[in-house]
Amino acid sequence: MSAPILATDALGVRYGSFVALQDVTLRIAENSVHSIIGPNGAGKTTLFHALTGRIAPSAGRIALAGRDITRTADHERVRLGLARSFQVTSLFPTLSVRENLRLAAQGKTPWQALAPWRRAEANRPALAMAETMLERLDLTRVALRAAGALSHGQQRRLEVGMAMAAAPKVILLDEPTSGMGIDDIAAMTALIRDLGRDHTVLFIEHNMGIVMNISDTVTVMRAGRVLVEGPPARVRDDPEVRRAYLGNMITGDLTPARAHVS
Amino acid sequence: MTYLFQILNGLGLGMLYFLLAVGLSIIFGLLQFVNFAHGAFYLLGAYLAYEGVERGLSFWVAMPLAALVVAGLAALTERLLLRRVYKLPHTFHILVTVGLALVVQELVIIIWGPIGGNVAPPEALSGVMILGDFVYPEYRLFVIGFTAILAAGLWWLLDRTRLGAIVRAGSESPANMALLGYDTLRINTAVFALGAGLAGLAGALAAPIRGVEPFMGVEALGIAFVVVVIGGMGSYAGALAAGILVGIAQSLMATLWPEGARLVIYLGMAGIIMAMPRGLFGRA
Amino acid sequence: MIPLLDRPLVQFGLALAAVLILPLVMRSGTLASEILIYGLAVAACNLLLGYTGLLSFGQGIFFGLGSYVAGLGLVRAGLPAPVMLLLSLALGALVAAAVGWVSIRRQGVYFVMLTLAFSQMFYFLAYTFSGLTGGDNGLLDIPRPRLAGTVLSDPWTYYAFVAVLFLGLFAALQRVALSTFGRTLLAIRDNEGRAGAIGYPVRAFKVAAFAISGAVTAFAGALHAMLIGVAPLSNIDYHTSETLLIMTIVGGSANLFASLLGAGAYLLAADALSAIWPRWLLLLGLLLIVITLFLQRGLWGLIEHAVALVTRAPPPDGPAPDRPVVTDPAVAPVAEALPASDAGRAPEVAR
Numbered sequence: 001m002s003a004p005i006l007a008t009d010a011l012g013v014r015y016g017s018f019v020a021l022q023d024v025t026l027r028i029a030e031n032s033v034h035s036i037i038g039p040n041g042a043g044k045t046t047l048f049h050a051l052t053g054r055i056a057p058s059a060g061r062i063a064l065a066g067r068d069i070t071r072t073a074d075h076e077r078v079r080l081g082l083a084r085s086f087q088v089t090s091l092f093p094t095l096s097v098r099e100n101l102r103l104a105a106q107g108k109t110p111w112q113a114l115a116p117w118r119r120a121e122a123n124r125p126a127l128a129m130a131e132t133m134l135e136r137l138d139l140t141r142v143a144l145r146a147a148g149a150l151s152h153g154q155q156r157r158l159e160v161g162m163a164m165a166a167a168p169k170v171i172l173l174d175e176p177t178s179g180m181g182i183d184d185i186a187a188m189t190a191l192i193r194d195l196g197r198d199h200t201v202l203f204i205e206h207n208m209g210i211v212m213n214i215s216d217t218v219t220v221m222r223a224g225r226v227l228v229e230g231p232p233a234r235v236r237d238d239p240e241v242r243r244a245y246l247g248n249m250i251t252g253d254l255t256p257a258r259a260h261v262s
Numbered sequence: 263m264t265y266l267f268q269i270l271n272g273l274g275l276g277m278l279y280f281l282l283a284v285g286l287s288i289i290f291g292l293l294q295f296v297n298f299a300h301g302a303f304y305l306l307g308a309y310l311a312y313e314g315v316e317r318g319l320s321f322w323v324a325m326p327l328a329a330l331v332v333a334g335l336a337a338l339t340e341r342l343l344l345r346r347v348y349k350l351p352h353t354f355h356i357l358v359t360v361g362l363a364l365v366v367q368e369l370v371i372i373i374w375g376p377i378g379g380n381v382a383p384p385e386a387l388s389g390v391m392i393l394g395d396f397v398y399p400e401y402r403l404f405v406i407g408f409t410a411i412l413a414a415g416l417w418w419l420l421d422r423t424r425l426g427a428i429v430r431a432g433s434e435s436p437a438n439m440a441l442l443g444y445d446t447l448r449i450n451t452a453v454f455a456l457g458a459g460l461a462g463l464a465g466a467l468a469a470p471i472r473g474v475e476p477f478m479g480v481e482a483l484g485i486a487f488v489v490v491v492i493g494g495m496g497s498y499a500g501a502l503a504a505g506i507l508v509g510i511a512q513s514l515m516a517t518l519w520p521e522g523a524r525l526v527i528y529l530g531m532a533g534i535i536m537a538m539p540r541g542l543f544g545r546a
Numbered sequence: 547m548i549p550l551l552d553r554p555l556v557q558f559g560l561a562l563a564a565v566l567i568l569p570l571v572m573r574s575g576t577l578a579s580e581i582l583i584y585g586l587a588v589a590a591c592n593l594l595l596g597y598t599g600l601l602s603f604g605q606g607i608f609f610g611l612g613s614y615v616a617g618l619g620l621v622r623a624g625l626p627a628p629v630m631l632l633l634s635l636a637l638g639a640l641v642a643a644a645v646g647w648v649s650i651r652r653q654g655v656y657f658v659m660l661t662l663a664f665s666q667m668f669y670f671l672a673y674t675f676s677g678l679t680g681g682d683n684g685l686l687d688i689p690r691p692r693l694a695g696t697v698l699s700d701p702w703t704y705y706a707f708v709a710v711l712f713l714g715l716f717a718a719l720q721r722v723a724l725s726t727f728g729r730t731l732l733a734i735r736d737n738e739g740r741a742g743a744i745g746y747p748v749r750a751f752k753v754a755a756f757a758i759s760g761a762v763t764a765f766a767g768a769l770h771a772m773l774i775g776v777a778p779l780s781n782i783d784y785h786t787s788e789t790l791l792i793m794t795i796v797g798g799s800a801n802l803f804a805s806l807l808g809a810g811a812y813l814l815a816a817d818a819l820s821a822i823w824p825r826w827l828l829l830l831g832l833l834l835i836v837i838t839l840f841l842q843r844g845l846w847g848l849i850e851h852a853v854a855l856v857t858r859a860p861p862p863d864g865p866a867p868d869r870p871v872v873t874d875p876a877v878a879p880v881a882e883a884l885p886a887s888d889a890g891r892a893p894e895v896a897r
Binding site: 487 | 595601648652654655656658660662663664666667670671673674676784788792795827828830832833834835837838839842
């Protein structure tokens with residue numbers, strides 16, 4: 001196995017006396033789809049916050065492509081190739097869809113954007129990336145609409161697209177299908193699967209159908225620790241996971257996955 | 263001895279600042295509402311006490327009455343006007359209360375004139391206390407004692423009663439209050455009236471010390487902000503500590519460098535913010 | 547596709563028209579100059595409020611600073627006016643960057659309170675060091691600038707001087723607003739957390755916005771001191787900050803011309819009312835309450851509605867294709883004004 005693109009060593013996060021994350025060691029392989037599952041409060045989103053630099057870990061190390069980023073500022077990590085989407089849609093609601101994507105693409109070269117005399121159109125790669133993303137997300141039709149005026153499904157796609165537009169090495173998706181209807185879920189699943197071909201995708205998901213379908217590796221977390229890790233089939237049949245999930249701490253259904261994963 | 267004198271002065275001043283700041287703080291805590299009219303309520307309290315004494319009322323009647331009238335007017339304002347703007351962004355909270363403050367200030371000038379006036383301390387406290395060679399005005403001692411009792415009462419109210427529990431719960435999560443089945447509208451009115459009433463009381467208590475003039479409200483607003491910024495928003499202990507700190511600093515500076523007294527307060531605030539962005543007692 | 551009134555050329559045309567019309571309809575060249583000078587300072591305030599979402603109660607600091615810099619340079623050092631104008635620009639940027647850098651350590655209301663406290667601090671700084679600033683009396687006997695050997699003492703001649711500078715800076719501010727920088731500010735205004743998450747060093751952008759705003763405001767302050775011949779203490783006090791903010795909101799924070807509108811309306815109303823009734827501020831207070839309740843997009847919102855009535859088109863609320871419409875942050879998100887074409891649009895709520 002080649003060196004992991006993203007790795008954590010004994011990562012820990014505490015809030016006062018509360019241990020949100022403890023001893024989390026992960027190896028995310030390049031161009032793989034790696035999902036994180038676990039009951040609410042397992043520390044999944046905290047893990048994302050620590051990976052993206054939104055919160056500082058209290059223990060352990062994070063490395064991106066072999067480079068230690070444990071203490072790197074969040075916006076700096078974007079430049080190094082780490083982008084994320086949010087569980088709760090977080091867009092620029094009064095700006096157009098195209099502008100949202102252009103801004104996300106331009107985020108790769110943020111200091112250039114600090115020039116108050118420079119026209120936005122001068123950054124051709126960002127413009128081109130916005131157009132590409134519009135097509136890939138099937139949002140060209142609504143490119144001029146305010147992001148806040150999109151349907152929920154469109155907003156979720158744009159949410160993921162914002163992370164993609166930065167052309168990251170690793171893309172972190174926090175519950176990309178949350179609150180989606182059945183049609184939108186299918187589109188999102190296809191999008192993530194497609195993403196996995198040329199990106200490394202790390203995603204949190206509650207819908208077991210999607211997780212079992214498109215993941216190369218699944219990490220199960222509970223109470224801030226890694227419970228089990230492995231390919232979908234093995235994780236699904238793991239007795240400990242079964243036990244954890246019988247406590248009905250997770251939404252989604254384990255059964256449909258069987259039909260797809262053999 | 264002059265230092266003791268100034269420290270006592272500063273303590274009294276600081277306790278008044280505390281009353282101002284804690285009012286601002288609880289209004290913000292519960293309503294997420296920045297009250298730029300807070301200085302106007304202080305101004306009104308001072309003038310109402312002034313008017314009461316001028317009309318022959320005893321200060322002991324005029325002072326609490328002024329605070330109650332201010333609280334009543336604040337409740338009315340909250341119900342008729344402010345309630346409509348809570349949902350708007352902070353910009354409009356500020357705009358509407360700045361407007362309100364202007365209206366109050368101009369009304370004060372229309373009613374009482376632009377010059378201002380003095381309020382005699384109550385008869386019983388008009389003398390001085392002499393302790394060896396130390397001489398101190400009795401009224402100022404009274405202010406220190408009275409506000410200390412008030413501070414204790416307020417702490418009890420906020421920490422030990424149901425209203426206090428509701429206010430604290432509401433500051434943590436306003437949505438919870440409605441879920442818990444409280445009549446949020448009435449609680450909002452009550453809390454706003456309490457906060458404004460405290461400002462009015464501070465004004466009434468300050469009147470015999472510093473007199474009344476139409477622009478004392480703006481100055482008080484600035485000081486209240488400084489105290490809240492230094493102490494940490496939403497912190498009772500912070501408001502108390504910062505109020506006293508600012509009061510004593512200002513009072514000591516008045517002997518050391520009178521022209522620069524207020525400048526030092528603001529410079530100190532800038533320094534504290536650089537070192538501790540959340541203030542002395544601020545929470546995350 | 548950009549709403550007609552928001553197009554950069556139309557905006558500049560409106561500003562140019564205002565500059566040309568003022569001399570035709572106004573008797574006082576001094577008041578007309580004041581409108582342009584405040585118009586500049588208000589546009590700079592708008593860059594923070596409307597574009598970046600920062601409600602700064604400290605704009606008076608920079609305005610007063612510009613006045614003092616101009617006064618000190620012209621009176622004490624005898625430097626030429628152009629040098630002092632450039633110097634006020636530079637010092638305004640510097641001080642604003644410092645004030646901004648400290649103030650943005652806190653957000654929301656705390657930020658507002660910090661800027662207000664700083665405004666008080668600088669006021670007392672000017673008040674305390676009266677040897678330098680003239681204290682309560684202000685810095686007196688500031689001369690008008692000289693151009694081609696003649697002193698611009700005639701009010702309308704000075705107006706022409708101000709007008710040229712105004713148009714230049716207005717165009718420059720437009721350029722800033724349209725730049726990649728200005729558009730990133732809009733993103734920060736809309737959603738600061740996400741702007742940081744997609745890679746922008748948000749604090750650097752805010753400090754830069756402060757610096758630009760402070761530079762222009764100080765420039766306006768310098769022009770003001772030359773206009774009235776004094777750098778008064780009142781130029782740096784709380785009320786100047788408050789007035790600039792009120793003008794910004796009265797005009798509407800949707801675009802830069804709205805700022806000139808706000809400054810003009812405020813100054814003309816103040817001039818007319820204060821002549822009739824010394825307590826006119828009471829009316830101003832009531833006006834602010836009315837604006838809050840009924841006119842949240844300011845005077846510019848009124849104009850949009852009027853234009854919409856005439857052209858029978860709905861008022862422009864949506865985003866533009868290349869340049870997103872600067873929507874008033876203070877107003878409900880545009881989302882609500884636009885029909886969602888897809889059914890089942892779920893609200894953006896955390897669970």
